[in-house]
Amino acid sequence: MQVEAPGARSDERCPRCGASVAPDAVRCDGCELPRIAPAELPVGAAIGGGRYVVRSVIGRGGFGITYQADDTRLLRAVAIKELFPDNAVRHGSQVLAPAEAREAFRAARDRFLREARVLARFTHPGVVRVYEVFEEHGTAHLVMELLGGRTLVDVLRARGAPFTEEEVLDVAGRVAAALRPVHAAGVLHRDLNPSNVMLTEHGRIVLIDFGLARDYDEERTIGMTRVVTPGYAPLEQYRGEARFGPSTDVYGLAATLYRLATGRVPVAAVARDGGTGLEAVHRINPAISKAVSDAIGDGLELEPGHR
Known part of the structure; x- marks a missing residue:
């Protein structure tokens, strides 16, 4: 029998019987199933x-x-x-x-x-x-x-400075164009943020990681798993049941543009709903015009119908 060291605990569970598996065990004490393999597939698999x-x-x-x-x-x-x-x-x-x-x-x-x-x-x-x-x-x-290139968050970190207004508008236009057929097909991305937008080696702006994508129906209320990326998720994604639609991705896009234009992650929607303010883009980066700053702010409205 494997004995845990005093004070040592394991969160690992046997996939067959559900028993706790000690960190140094080679097999499950309950059903003798051999210890699990590493999560990732090995090279050459x-x-x-x-x-x-x-x-x-x-x-x-x-x-x-x-x-x-x-x-x-x-x-x-x-x-x-x-x-x-x-x-x-x-x-x-x-x-x-x-x-x-x-x-x-x-x-x-x-x-x-x-x-x-x-x-x-x-x-x-x-x-x-x-x-x-x-x-x-x-x-x-x-x-x-397989896309060669870097995510927008990697580009931002590497340059050490916010994007210019021209660059922000370029990203906005190209991401919006990519979302158009996605939304027309009744699908939402639901996790738009700078880590899920790539700038390829050939200059393409590409939406990646549709792992949270869901079909949507604007006419009914639907329950969805609540998985959020703080700062980029709209308020409706924090709720157990809420209306989802293209405005959900509009918020994610606006939050992405906010990060690119300021270098800062926007205040989380749930914190803003509790009274924490969101500083305007042009107040942080005077190189961004008030018109563009206001447009980004509109996309970050807490109420979906106001975006």
């Missing part, structure tokens, strides 16, 4: 029926892991997002959820697949291109174009 070979991990978020991989059939590099929630584990090649979360994981997988198929319809240069979606090893995978 073949997925998609052997078509794709993992080359590196690009990043990891609360919903999944993104890899760079080689497409051995079309001989091109691609990005692959694997659905892998924070509470999931990898046992051998299988992705498993804790016993108490299996139903939620199945629902998340079905939703991931539906959303991927919707995104695959878009061919706008401002929206990351989806090539394929497949299920394997108990989870879902989204195959996308």
